[in-house]
Amino acid sequence: MGMDLQELYRDLHTHPELSFQEVRTAGIVAGHLEQLGLTVHRGIGKTGVVGVLENGAGPVVMVRADMDGLPVKEATGLDYASAEVGIDPEGNEVPVMHACGHDVHVSCLLGAVESLSSARQEWRGTLIAVFQPAEEWGGGAEAMVNDGLYGLVPKPDVVLGQHVAPFPAGWLGLRGGVAMASADSLTITLHGRGGHGSRPETTVDPVLMAAAATVRLQGIVSRELAASDSAVVTVGQIHSGTKNNIIPETATLGLSVRSFDDATRDKVLGSIERVVRGEAAASGAPREPEFSYEDHFPLTFNDEAAAGRVTAAFQAKFGAGHIIDPGPVSGSEDVGALAKGAGAPLVFWFLGGADPALFQEWATTGRLPEDIPSNHSPHFAPVIEPTLTHGTEALVTAAREFLATN
Ligand code: ZN
Ligand code: ZN
Numbered sequence: 001m002g003m004d005l006q007e008l009y010r011d012l013h014t015h016p017e018l019s020f021q022e023v024r025t026a027g028i029v030a031g032h033l034e035q036l037g038l039t040v041h042r043g044i045g046k047t048g049v050v051g052v053l054e055n056g057a058g059p060v061v062m063v064r065a066d067m068d069g070l071p072v073k074e075a076t077g078l079d080y081a082s083a084e085v086g087i088d089p090e091g092n093e094v095p096v097m098h099a100c101g102h103d104v105h106v107s108c109l110l111g112a113v114e115s116l117s118s119a120r121q122e123w124r125g126t127l128i129a130v131f132q133p134a135e136e137w138g139g140g141a142e143a144m145v146n147d148g149l150y151g152l153v154p155k156p157d158v159v160l161g162q163h164v165a166p167f168p169a170g171w172l173g174l175r176g177g178v179a180m181a182s183a184d185s186l187t188i189t190l191h192g193r194g195g196h197g198s199r200p201e202t203t204v205d206p207v208l209m210a211a212a213a214t215v216r217l218q219g220i221v222s223r224e225l226a227a228s229d230s231a232v233v234t235v236g237q238i239h240s241g242t243k244n245n246i247i248p249e250t251a252t253l254g255l256s257v258r259s260f261d262d263a264t265r266d267k268v269l270g271s272i273e274r275v276v277r278g279e280a281a282a283s284g285a286p287r288e289p290e291f292s293y294e295d296h297f298p299l300t301f302n303d304e305a306a307a308g309r310v311t312a313a314f315q316a317k318f319g320a321g322h323i324i325d326p327g328p329v330s331g332s333e334d335v336g337a338l339a340k341g342a343g344a345p346l347v348f349w350f351l352g353g354a355d356p357a358l359f360q361e362w363a364t365t366g367r368l369p370e371d372i373p374s375n376h377s378p379h380f381a382p383v384i385e386p387t388l389t390h391g392t393e394a395l396v397t398a399a400r401e402f403l404a405t406n
Contacts (some may be wrong), residue, residue, distance in 0.1 A: 003032060003110060003111065003114055004109050005108075005110070005111045005389075005392070006272055006384055006385070006388065008028075008032075008107050008110065009103055009104065009107040009384060009388060010080040010384075011028075011080075011292055012025060012028070012098065012103035012106055012107065013078075013080050013081075013082065013098050013103045013174075014081070014082055014084075015082070015084060016068075016069025016070075016082050016084055016087040016096045016097055016098040016103065017067075017068065017069055017084075017086065017096065018067040018069060018070075018071065018087075018088065018094075018096055019133060019134035019135075019136050019137045019140065020046045020047060020068075020133050020137075020140070020143075021047070021068075021086060022047045022067040022068055022132045022133050022134075023047060024132065025047075025067045025106065025131075026042065026043075026047045026048070026049045026067065027088060029049045029067070029106060029110065030042050030049050030051075032113075032114075032169040032311065033051035033110075033113065033129065034051070036051075036053075036113055036114055036117045037053070038051035038052055038053045038117070038129070039051065039052040039053075039054070039115065040052075041152050041153070044144050044147050044148070044149055044152065045132065045133055045134075045140060045141075045142075045143030045145075045146070045147045045149070046048070046133055046134075046143060046147075047067070047133040047134075048130070048131060048133050048140065048143070048144045048147075048149075049131040050128060050129065050130050050131075050144075050149065050152065050153055051113060051128070051129040051131075052095075052126065052127070052128050052129075052132070052153050053113070053116065053117060053120070053126065053127040053128075053129075053134055054126050055123065055124055055125060055126065055127070056119045056124040056125065057124060057125075057404075058123070058124035058125030058126070058275070058403060058404035058405075059125045059126075059157045059158070059403055059404060060125060060126045060128065060154050060155065060156045060157050061125060061126070061128070061156060061157065061158055061160065061169070061399050061402045061403055062128040062129075062130055062156035062158070062159045062160065062338065062342070062344070063109060063112065063113075063127070063128070063129055063160045063161065063395055063398075063399055064107035064109075064129075064130040064131075064132060064141075064160070064161040064335055064338055065102070065106045065108070065109035065129075065130070065131050065161070065301055066102045066105055066106075066131075066132050066133075066134075066135035066137050066140065066335075067102055067106055067119065067132065067133055067135075068102055068133055068134050068135055068137075068140070068309060069082070069084075069096045069097055069098045069099070069100075069102065069103075069342075070096070070097055070098075070099045070100055070136055070376060071086070071094035071095065071096060071153050072095060072096075072097040072099040072376065072377075072378050073095035073097065073378055074095070074099070074378055075378035075379055076378070076380070076381040078381060081144055082095075082096060082097050082098065084096040084097075085247045085404075093327060094151050096195075097266040097378065098379060099375065099376050099377060099378065099380045100135075100136065100375045100376060100380070101163070101164035101353060101375060101380065101382055102135065104164040104207050104291060104351070104353060104382055104387060104388065104391060105162065105163070105164065105391075106131060107388055107391075107392075108162070108351075108388060108391035108392045108394075108395055109131070110129075111336060111388065111391075111392035111394035111395075112129075112392050112396045112399065113129050115396050116396060116399060116400075116403075121336055121406060122356050122405065122406055123400060123403040123404060123405055123406060124350050124403065124404040124405075124406055125351050125402075125403040125404050126154060126397065127403070128153050128154070128156060130149075130338065132144055132338075135333070135334055135335075137295055138295040138297040138332070138334045139295070139334065140334060141334040141335060141336075141337035141338045141341075142293075142334065142337040142341075144288045145337055145338065145341035149338075149341070150341060150342060153166075155342040155343070155344065156342050156344050157344060157345075157347070157402065158344055158345050158346075158347065158402050159335065159338050159339040159342065159344050159346045159347070160164035160310075160346075160347050160348075160395065160398045160399060160402075161335045161346075161347075161348045161349075162332065162348065162349050162350065162391060162394060162395065163348070163349075163350055163351065164350075164351045164352075164353035164382050164387065165326075165350040165351065165352065165353060165375065165377075166353065166354045166372050166373065166374045166375065166380075166389070167324075167352045167353075167354060167359075168352045168354055168355075168356040168358075168359045168393070169352045169353055169354060169355065169356055169382070169383050169385075169386050169387045169390060170318075170351055170352055170356060170386055170390055171324060171352035172314055172318065172321060172322060172324070172350065172351060172352065172390075172394055173323075173324050173326035173328075173350035173352075174232065174302075174307060174310060174311050174314065174323060174324075174325070174330075174349035174350070175302060175324070175325045175326065175327070176302050176303070176304035176305075176307035176308060176311075177301065177302060177307075177328075178260050178261070178299065178301055178302075178328045179300045179301065179302045179328065179329065179348055180299070180300035180302075180329045180330075180331055180332055180333050180348070181232075181258040181259060181260055181297075181299070181328065181329065181330045181331065181332050182257050182258065182259055182260070182265055182296075182297055182298055182326070182332060183256065183257065183294065183295070183296070183297040183301040183332035184256075184257045184265070184269065184293065184295070184296050184297075185254075185255070185256055185257075185293075185294040185295040185296075186254075186255050186257070186269075186272075186291060186292060186293045186294060187252055187253070187254050187255075187291075187294065188209065188252065188253040188254075188255065188272075188276055188289055188290070188291055188292075189250055189251075189252050189289060189290040189291045189292070190206045190209045190210055190213070190250060190251045190252070190253070190279075190280060190285065190289050191206065191249070191274070191280070191285050191287040191288075191289065192204040192205055192207075192209060192247070192248065192249060192250065192251070192283070192285060192286070192292075193213050193249065193286055194204030194246065194247055194248050194249040195246075195247050196245065196246070196247070197244065197245035197246055197247055198245065200247060204283055204284055204285055204286060205247050205283070206240055206247075206248055206249065206250050206251035206283075206285075207240050207241060207247070207248065207251055209251060209279055209280060209283045209285065210238055210240060210251035210252075210253055211238075212279050212282070212283075213253065213275060213276050213279040213280075214235045214238065214253065216275050216278075216279060217233055217235060217255075217272060217276075218233065218273075218274065219275075220233055220268055220275065221233055221268070223289045224267070224268075224271055225264065225267070225268075229260075229261075229264050230259075230260060230264075231257065231258060231259040231260070231264055231265075231268045232256070232257065232258040232259075232330060233257055233268065234255065234256045234257075235253055235254070235255055235271065236254050236255070236256055237252070237253065237254030237290060237329050237366070238251065238253055238254075239251065239252045239254075240252070245351070246327070253276075254356070255263050255272065257269065257272070257328050258332065260328050260371070261299070266362055273291060276289050276291075276369075277289060297332035297333060297334050298334065298336045298337060298340070299336065300332070300333045300335065300336050300346070300348055301336065301346065302345075302346055302347050302348060303345030303346060303347065305345070306345040306347045306402075308345075309401050309402075310347045310349070310397075310398045310401055311323060313397050313398060313400075313401040314349075314394065314397060314398075317393065317397045318390075318393075318394075324376075326350055328399055329350075331363070331375075333348065335348055336348075345400065349394070349398075351387065351390065351391045351394060352387070352390070353382030353383065353387045354372050354382065354383065355383045358371070358372050359372075
């Protein structure tokens, strides 16, 4: 019956939308959920959609997909490639692409809802399908919780979700405990005193201050953390100046920080402030630097017991050889906000989406072929099948593990 998942996926891929602007996608999702007989709530956390399928007394299982695309110009050359443009928060026109595979997530979750809906004589409980906005900003899940999600739907006993990744389709990656890093994005403004490039003695040079701070920041991970702890401190942007013979007034640094536990996060963020203040003082800065904290993604932590149940269910369904432990991943996710808001355990796994044929080289040489594009690449292009079928079955298998069996 029903949905043609491949056609749905191609349509979503051709028409991606930026974070908190997923209006068309949300409309398509809500339409399908209504057709499948679910109670549908729209506009939660701006563009979020939730479908509830009540099917007798039993556990409440929440399954989540994210809907947003990215400001990336698609370069896959696929016949269903996106040519869409959108307006970013600064008002700029930007290209838009499903470069992170959230179109896969939406398609698989709709497929899973259809499957569970048509098999509802086999299970008891309540299924809640969450389609969240703005995962790429780290704020979509929290926006839904803050907008009253758990006043509209019952709090779940478990939250489940998946992310497509560039390993072979047909494989799943799952682990208990820390699954993905927390991420913090911050902008630092350094204040100097501007003047003529020929008379540095009359100025305080913020370019030198920014350069010294950037170098010194790399000492935090290498010199202040124990070998058993890990973090990433990336200075992704440095901006200062307008002309070669002008010493500017200010410089800004844009940082991305990743860590795998809260104590390390607190230590690294504290060290960043200390180092930057120290460099400003060393330069004789006329004003203290300013720290502006922007996106924050929480740690993605899989409940050990619940993840163990899902792993066993996956092994039984797909074969133990197709389930891998990916280790803690340095990427970040906001799905944890849904679990935290409900006080529920989380299980989040990775879904292989790359053409298995591309991994022949891996099998023979032990090296990943470098031509497999990763998420956020303009060339990111999951194979449609077996990815969609496998992702749908993974969601159904995990949900059925927690729903009661009739
Ligand atoms: Zn992404
Ligand atoms: Zn993503």
